[in-house]
Amino acid sequence: MSLAELLAELTPVPGVRGALIVSREDGLVVADALIEDVDGKAVAALAASLAERMAGVTRALGQTEPLVWQLEGSDGMLLAAPVPSGLLVVAVANPEVNVGELRLRLLRAAQRAA
Amino acid sequence: MSIDDIQALTAQLARDPASLVFLPLAEALRRREQLDAALAVALNGATRYPEMAGAYDLLARIRSDRGEGDLAFDAWTTVLRLDPDHVGAHKGLAFLCFRAGDHARSLRYLRRAVELRPQDPSLRATLTRVEQAAGARPVPGFAAAGADPLRALEAEPGFALLVDRQGRLLAGSLTDAQGNAVSETVGAVLGGVSREAERTTRLLRLGAWRRLSLEGGPANFELRTPTIDSLLLITRPRDVPAGRLGLLAERAATAARRWLEELR
Numbered sequence: 001m002s003l004a005e006l007l008a009e010l011t012p013v014p015g016v017r018g019a020l021i022v023s024r025e026d027g028l029v030v031a032d033a034l035i036e037d038v039d040g041k042a043v044a045a046l047a048a049s050l051a052e053r054m055a056g057v058t059r060a061l062g063q064t065e066p067l068v069w070q071l072e073g074s075d076g077m078l079l080a081a082p083v084p085s086g087l088l089v090v091a092v093a094n095p096e097v098n099v100g101e102l103r104l105r106l107l108r109a110a111q112r113a114a
Numbered sequence: 115m116s117i118d119d120i121q122a123l124t125a126q127l128a129r130d131p132a133s134l135v136f137l138p139l140a141e142a143l144r145r146r147e148q149l150d151a152a153l154a155v156a157l158n159g160a161t162r163y164p165e166m167a168g169a170y171d172l173l174a175r176i177r178s179d180r181g182e183g184d185l186a187f188d189a190w191t192t193v194l195r196l197d198p199d200h201v202g203a204h205k206g207l208a209f210l211c212f213r214a215g216d217h218a219r220s221l222r223y224l225r226r227a228v229e230l231r232p233q234d235p236s237l238r239a240t241l242t243r244v245e246q247a248a249g250a251r252p253v254p255g256f257a258a259a260g261a262d263p264l265r266a267l268e269a270e271p272g273f274a275l276l277v278d279r280q281g282r283l284l285a286g287s288l289t290d291a292q293g294n295a296v297s298e299t300v301g302a303v304l305g306g307v308s309r310e311a312e313r314t315t316r317l318l319r320l321g322a323w324r325r326l327s328l329e330g331g332p333a334n335f336e337l338r339t340p341t342i343d344s345l346l347l348i349t350r351p352r353d354v355p356a357g358r359l360g361l362l363a364e365r366a367a368t369a370a371r372r373w374l375e376e377l378r
Binding site for chain 2: 038039042043046047049050053054056057058060061062063064065066067068069070071072073074075076077078092
């Protein structure tokens with residue numbers, strides 16, 4: 001399955017504004033499927049940076065890296081699932097998105113990307 | 115304010131959503147008891163201007179009129195964080211505490227309001243009435259904060275941590291998977307996470323950041339901002355569903371917010 005096909009499983013969820021695969025090491029876009037006006041480069045850089053910060057928290061707690069994380073703002077959210085190969089599957093969504101469904105698809109995409 | 119005036123303000127706000135006319139518009143709607151409409155306008159305004167004490171004061175008055183005492187309390191507490199000398203917030207909190215039967219706190223807020231505005235005879239009269247009042251009964255719709263909300267955080271030691279934005283411990287504790295105390299280590303990294311979360315939501319136009327949740331292998335985590343200068347991390351084993359953890363975090367954040375307000 002190609003990376004574009006993986007992303008195509010995320011974007012049909014109502015409320016998803018875009019999905020990306022990001023290189024965690026340098027915060028660059030590896031593949032993207034952006035539906036609305038989303039700055040893919042900014043999402044990639046910020047998501048990679050935030051993932052690193054959160055890895056710091058789980059390390060401090062002696063835990064393994066998160067399977068999925070969600071940053072929620074008043075006007076939207078960012079969900080991401082790390083892939084062991086050094087990638088990050090990321091989705092940007094509106095507040096009304098079905099988080100449960102998006103989370104499942106994100107986890108599945110991360111497993112396939114691995 | 116007439117209906118024509120309200121329509122004019124509504125049109126002005128529609129043309130320019132960043133306009134400050136949301137303040138007189140929401141106030142006019144509140145006075146006309148159109149509380150749903152007033153709330154929607156005030157919420158939008160407060161979201162757009164999160165540092166404006168007046169926006170939260172308006173929101174608190176609308177919440178209070180709607181009988182949403184807890185939410186009004188939170189909004190006025192936010193006002194005092196933004197402007198500690200806001201007389202309206204001290205009056206509002208005094209009113210809520212009085213209504214809840216907590217006369218001691220009500221008097222504290224009122225005395226501060228009188229200090230801030232000594233020339234206001236109505237404030238002095240209110241203070242006298244509250245000083246004389248005794249035996250008032252709590253009314254439904256507003257749950258007074260507990261005497262020590264910290265207990266809500268520490269009911270299960272090792273699962274919740276409250277720190278300030280500089281990572282200094284305020285309450286609670288965390289232990290790692292082996293049972294070692296890791297509060298200070300985690301506290302030190304939370305400030306960086308919060309700053310990164312703020313930067314991300316701002317640059318991606320996701321609005322003010324509310325929560326950060328992490329699903330891990332053995333445990334799940336929720337990070338909240340009870341106040342603009344504090345962070346709360348809650349963790350539970352993975353078998354506690356994420357939705358329930360969210361509710362626990364919300365409850366703990368409310369307790370922490372009130373506890374911090376008490377300390378100040």
